[in-house]
Amino acid sequence: MVIFALKKNPSRFLFISFSCIIICGFVRFVSLWYSLKTTTGPSYLFSKTTDKKFVEKLKTDTLPNSTYSKISFIDRKHAFTVGEVLTVKITLFNSMGIRIRRGGDMLRIILKETKLAANVNGNITDNGDGTYIGTVLLPWRGEPQLVVYLSLPRQVHEIVVNAANRYGIMRHIMGIFKKYKNISETTPCGPLPVIQGFKNLYNLTEMAYNMPWYCVKPKSDELTDKHWKYSVTAANFTLPLNVTRVLLAHQHKPLLKRIVLKVDGEKTMETSRSPCHKLAPEKTWEVGTSGFYYNNTWVNINCRHQYKQTPNQYAECLQGRHLLLIGDSNIRSYIEFFTKFLRLKVTIGNPMENAPGVVLGHNRARSISVTWRSHGVPYFAAFPYSNRLLIPTSLILDRLNVRSDSRTIVVIHLWTHFLTIPIHVVEERIRDVRKAIERLLARAPYVTVVIKGPQSHLENQIFLQVDFKRVSFERIWRNEFQYLKNRVIYLNYWDITTGSESKQLHPGPKILDDMVSIFINHVCNV
Template structure:
């Protein structure tokens, strides 16, 4: 393979459970049910709107309409969009001229200043991308992820990728353990596939569509619903939330009123992809495929030099694995809660409220599994949807879960159960015994990024108000994570979409008194396969991070 020089100018970085107890339980459940029945305050505008085309400057992406923002929020939106801007990517001309991981390679660059590698050094790798014809790529925009690991040590850390916009990329790693450290470079998507993903968002933000059942007496009708609905002659029911301004629309049923809507469901998926474009999303060919090294793929790391100062790596939320345990590189020290007794003691006298998607529900399920005393009360709600409530009376611990509002890709959600996180937070008193855990990202992948930015801005306002009235409240936010990709998953929930939303989430909540669980790096740095719902060892480490925030060690 021809080796070429790469101009390494830095352009774009992407990051990668008695009788008395039953009585109290009943009281808690009653309170929970009454709270969940109180939805009049934030009821939707179930009004009819006739189809029209708007000239409003906040009309974006064709038929997606956004309400005007305050000047402050609009400026923030612009700054966020600039900060997550991806390099320009080429259109597909022929598959042979697209990025090919089999022809591409990476090289470990010599240590700056020469000599051997030590803990505290930074390892740099140069990645050269070639096409299927073996010709060097001359533009950037490929989506690469990297990690440094040692399987025997149970060690791993994610790398940071820099795009030089000329077919060359750098990956930078912190050397954090002694012994072997092996580099792994993965092409998630070639740049041409990113072009397709961007076009789909612009032209087909409704490719995942939703449905609602309307029912009154003996009459039932089903219509299509979405954030973005294509203009037709059919009137729309406007369910935009009065408090948050979150938009949601359904085509009005022919016989029934907008107030007759009773359920929400994911409807389906419209692919609308050309045959040639599908070839850009092939497992084992050009999607989630490893790139091999030209030369050695590993280095031997010696102990840290005693005469070197200020080489410790510090960052607010990142970390690495060592002996299978996640270690933070800044902020709260993560310690292991290895027994149910440890977890039970930490959650004593705590109310833990979890809001979000199925990746947050996974944490609720984990807690009720590892804590037999934490009894889940049967509210006769759907397993996927909830809401759920669990109580450990002896230790005065309450844990709840509720899914976030539309767009949520669950099936047959009663409309009375559809709640926006911001509205739920407004109903919380908060306090030093209250823990709020949020996770909202996966169900926004197919929509314009503005939809996600505005949802997070709405949640942030509610978080700020919660912390103002109850400063002792602990707020923890889960980031996005990588997942296994098929063609369908790539088009609807690609890691590239998740990366963009991960960046937005970090930007929106930066500087607030909230804590992150860095699911992105925790999934990327681990040896287990990427999964939307990470496997048990990763979940255990995530729970350790959460519990370390709730019950920090003295001095950490």
């Protein structure tokens, strides 16, 4: 009778069927999660040193203080002119009002005018004596406000760097060793053969596709290195909680002095009229302000956008080409964008799911295909994932099956997940990528390779010291690619995210749209 009634009401039948699918899938996921957490012995937590020695190293009253620090003009004017560069001097004082006489702190300087929906990022030069020179372009006419951030004190950065070297990683990824249903253990892992508090480690480098990776040996003799099946992010950091709270309290503090300028002249400054796709790749690696927002529109300074932000224009750009995106969720967001914007049919994975793996979408009518692949270890995810998914970027490039005349576009973004590990490990990973790109371009010289550079945010997480790390990452990218700059495009996304005071790890929809537009206009010939 029930079946007969449902057949007479097909919409109700479909609703109940769909609900059953969702419930069954959820039960299956919970079952898997519970089985992974079930252990024959206690799951490991990493050993912690006493809090006292860290707190003693960080004397908070000697840190630069945004309330007492000062901003002064190098060349004070009643009115500035559009296109000029404003120069100011920032002098740092600590919370006792004593001037700081050493360098090494990280600052930001931006200009913004809310009523014009305008902003621009500037540059900071460290004089090494507690004073800093800030320069910022004046691209529009109006009354913009100057904002200076004390992003990170040197002492905070030093503690985090020392901790990363000491622990091997700022937040452990937990390796899940599993044999049968009732034998499993969870142990901390990292890229160095050093895990504080433990001596017996498994070298899992071969299983991590030859990327250095180590996990603490499980206590059970039945669990060997071959039983390393899954990974999941640890709930806490390697530094003690009370120390991280102190460190987090000293990030991204705006100097309190409010400075409003008067800028006369043309409505906006003159920018390059040359299309972005004609900009030589080596020019994209040059240091300097890349652009600014005006009337909520991103304006490139060194080239002009020709592609409008419409599905038809973007489809023309990508028609007949394959787009391969490699990295974390901040590059996976591109395939999420294209799935909606170009109506891609996703056949593998889910672009909305925050998990490593593969996502593939295509628009057969326009011969467009887009793939996202997660990079190799380390990769942080809140839920357990199979270790087989974390294929290194260099190996993905080596396995890329392309003809010699292929016009595939490859975009690589190595950033957030790599902020947790020692910088020399980052350098090794980027060097591997550079060598793989050389091999790729040797067999397929018409492939377009793009490096998506660091991006900024104001989110306070102790291992995400983006201002210091950005300097190190950009130095490594430039050093490693010094002989490839004429063949590889570098996209500077620091200015667009910093000037906008982007708060979250993942930029909002407007910034994401404009980041995609910058990419499209650099890789596509109208």
